[in-house]
Amino acid sequence: MREFGYQRAYDVSGAVALLDGDGEARFLGGGTNLVDLMKTGVERPARLVDVRELPLNRVEPAEDGGLRIGATVTNSDLAAHPEVRRRYPALAQAVLAGASGQLRNMATVGGNLLQRTRCGYFADVTSPCNKRDPGSGCPAITGEHHNHAVLGASGHCVATHPSDMGVALAALDASVSYETAAGAGELPLADFYLPVGETPHLETALPPGALITGVTLPANDTAANSRYRKVRERASYAFAIGSVAAALDVRDGHVHDVRLAFGAVASRPWRARTAESALTGGPADAEHFAAAADAELAAARPLPHNGYKVTLMRNLVVAVLSELAEETAR
Amino acid sequence: MPPSTSSDLTLSVNGEKYTLTVDHRTTLLDALRERLEMTGTKKGCDQGQCGACTILLDGRRSLACLQLAVAAEGREVTTIEGVAEGERLHPVQQAFLDLDGFQCGYCTPGQICSAIAVIEEHAAGWPSAVTGDVRPEAGPPPLTPEEIRERMSGNLCRCGAYVSIVQAVARAAEETKGAAA
Numbered sequence: 001m002r003e004f005g006y007q008r009a010y011d012v013s014g015a016v017a018l019l020d021g022d023g024e025a026r027f028l029g030g031g032t033n034l035v036d037l038m039k040t041g042v043e044r045p046a047r048l049v050d051v052r053e054l055p056l057n058r059v060e061p062a063e064d065g066g067l068r069i070g071a072t073v074t075n076s077d078l079a080a081h082p083e084v085r086r087r088y089p090a091l092a093q094a095v096l097a098g099a100s101g102q103l104r105n106m107a108t109v110g111g112n113l114l115q116r117t118r119c120g121y122f123a124d125v126t127s128p129c130n131k132r133d134p135g136s137g138c139p140a141i142t143g144e145h146h147n148h149a150v151l152g153a154s155g156h157c158v159a160t161h162p163s164d165m166g167v168a169l170a171a172l173d174a175s176v177s178y179e180t181a182a183g184a185g186e187l188p189l190a191d192f193y194l195p196v197g198e199t200p201h202l203e204t205a206l207p208p209g210a211l212i213t214g215v216t217l218p219a220n221d222t223a224a225n226s227r228y229r230k231v232r233e234r235a236s237y238a239f240a241i242g243s244v245a246a247a248l249d250v251r252d253g254h255v256h257d258v259r260l261a262f263g264a265v266a267s268r269p270w271r272a273r274t275a276e277s278a279l280t281g282g283p284a285d286a287e288h289f290a291a292a293a294d295a296e297l298a299a300a301r302p303l304p305h306n307g308y309k310v311t312l313m314r315n316l317v318v319a320v321l322s323e324l325a326e327e328t329a330r
Numbered sequence: 331m332p333p334s335t336s337s338d339l340t341l342s343v344n345g346e347k348y349t350l351t352v353d354h355r356t357t358l359l360d361a362l363r364e365r366l367e368m369t370g371t372k373k374g375c376d377q378g379q380c381g382a383c384t385i386l387l388d389g390r391r392s393l394a395c396l397q398l399a400v401a402a403e404g405r406e407v408t409t410i411e412g413v414a415e416g417e418r419l420h421p422v423q424q425a426f427l428d429l430d431g432f433q434c435g436y437c438t439p440g441q442i443c444s445a446i447a448v449i450e451e452h453a454a455g456w457p458s459a460v461t462g463d464v465r466p467e468a469g470p471p472p473l474t475p476e477e478i479r480e481r482m483s484g485n486l487c488r489c490g491a492y493v494s495i496v497q498a499v500a501r502a503a504e505e506t507k508g509a510a511a
């Protein structure tokens with residue numbers, strides 16, 4: 001590991017000033033991804049600015065009736081928060097489905113959004129990888145890719161974003177606030193992650209040196225009837241091979257409002273807008289749920305070893321929406 | 331001027347203060363084992379995947395292998411060496427002994443630290459990934475074997491002592507509840 005300097009920040013402007021837009025410096029949240037990547041040499045910062053002491057560790061009501069979650073709130077505190085569990089259950093479930101109790105106690109909301117892909121070639125510095133080393137190639141396309149993307153990938157990178165939390169945030173229309181030396185800014189989660197294209201090493205629309213200060217969830221009655229379902233290769237403590245976050249409001253047997261996002265299928269949490277349009281106004285039954293999933297997945301371009309994800313996602317959508325429909329009917 | 335790559339710091343471990351100079355690359359796990367000679371906390375994978383290095387940081391279970399020592403300054407560290415009260419074992423330790431919650435014992439310090447926190451998290455009403463209804467109105471889920479397995483899933487055991495680990499955690503939770511009532 002490269003030697004590095006360490007500083008602690010105690011307020012937001014101080015953190016931004018300490019980082020000073022230095023491309024060789026990194027903010028340190030819980031360190032559960034960054035320290036791991038520093039050990040393997042994927043990340044080689046010259047300086048760390050520790051943000052865990054920032055006064056951003058609260059979940060508070062937002063002005064419009066929504067919820068504002070500070071960037072240093074731990075994943076555990078987020079999932080245990082009564083308002084999150086009551087009004088946005090899919091978010092609590094998504095966070096609880098990730099990592100382990102120990103990791104969730106350490107991990108922060110800001111760090112979770114910015115965690116890097118689990119693609120094995122990305123983690124192995126002896127292997128080429130366009131994301132880690134632009135222009136070096138993508139061995140995953142012809143190699144091991146059983147858990148890689150089927151939606152929105154490019155010929156330059158087929159990695160997925162591994163966050164469970166982010167999938168629920170995408171479905172619930174969250175936005176991310178940040179701070180730079182020039183002032184505060186906000187990005188809807190839908191615009192937060194950049195399309196892959198020819199630049200898989202550029203992952204987010206955050207300006208250089210920006211500190212994530214929090215995430216805001218808008219008020220949304222449908223969100224109270226929401227759910228997250230994750231499929232993985234063992235029962236717990238594993239990344240998803242496919243997941244769905246959904247919120248559903250059914251009236252008179254028809255879909256009045258629906259939010260749907262997919263995880264582990266794309267370089268970012270995948271908001272399924274095509275499926276949402278197909279669902280809205282239609283009958284709330286398994287047949288229509290399946291047709292809407294198919295409409296979304298028509299854009300899927302699976303590789304030789306991950307075609308199973310298309311069927312998996314279709315079945316997951318039908319299962320999760322059917323459960324939610326049954327619950328609203330009660 | 332390049333930033334300093336080491337720091338003098340004070341770590342608070344099991345109620346005692348220790349002053350040492352660390353290279354910033356030192357994890358809390360290596361500081362405990364190599365510098366403070368507290369080898370109860372084990373190194374399994376060194377990358378967050380096994381739970382052998384589980385300690386309590388300000389009372390919350392955490393992985394010492396992904397925690398930089400320098401970032402632990404000002405926080406209270408509790409290791410397996412600090413969970414008993416003098417000669418009296420912690421109820422979780424006693425339950426692991428009574429019910430054979432181990433075979434080789436390598437994962438055990440991490441299992442015990444994790445289980446102590448699992449019992450507290452459950453008592454505080456935290457749901458888990460197998461909790462059917464996470465809404466607070468649903469009340470805390472009973473600590474069933476399924477709940478214990480999910481909550482303990484961050485601790486792997488290569489010997490596969492899981493069956494008795496789950497029994498030990500269940501018994502310790504019952505006793506803790508009884509003692510609090």
Ligand SMILES: Cc1cc2nc3c(=O)[nH]c(=O)nc-3n(C[C@H](O)[C@H](O)[C@H](O)COP(=O)(O)OP(=O)(O)OC[C@H]3O[C@@H](n4cnc5c(N)ncnc54)[C@H](O)[C@@H]3O)c2cc1C
Pocket residue numbers: 026027028029030031032033034035036051071072075097098099100103106107108109110111112113114115162163164165210211212213237238239240377378379
């Ligand atoms: C074994 C293992 C299993 C896991 N399983 C899952 C899983 O199933 N599902 C899942 O979703 N995740 C999983 N994770 C990943 C885990 O959720 C992330 O590592 C964690 O959320 C990252 O948060 P952190 O605070 O530790 O980030 P850090 O490691 O501290 O930082 C990550 C990145 O974010 C940057 N950063 C941190 N905070 C800020 C900020 N406020 N502003 C700007 N930049 C910031 C850092 O500079 C760094 O680049 C797993 C991790 C491990 C080790």
Ligand code: SF4
Pocket residue numbers: 117119120121122128129130131132137138139140141148156157158159200
């Ligand atoms: S899929 Fe992306 S991250 Fe993985 S090897 Fe290819 S370029 Fe690198």
Ligand code: FES
Pocket residue numbers: 372373374375376377378379380381382383384393394395396
């Ligand atoms: S040694 Fe820390 S999790 Fe394995």
Ligand code: FES
Pocket residue numbers: 431432433434435436437438486487488489490491
């Ligand atoms: S008792 Fe041997 S690893 Fe768990």
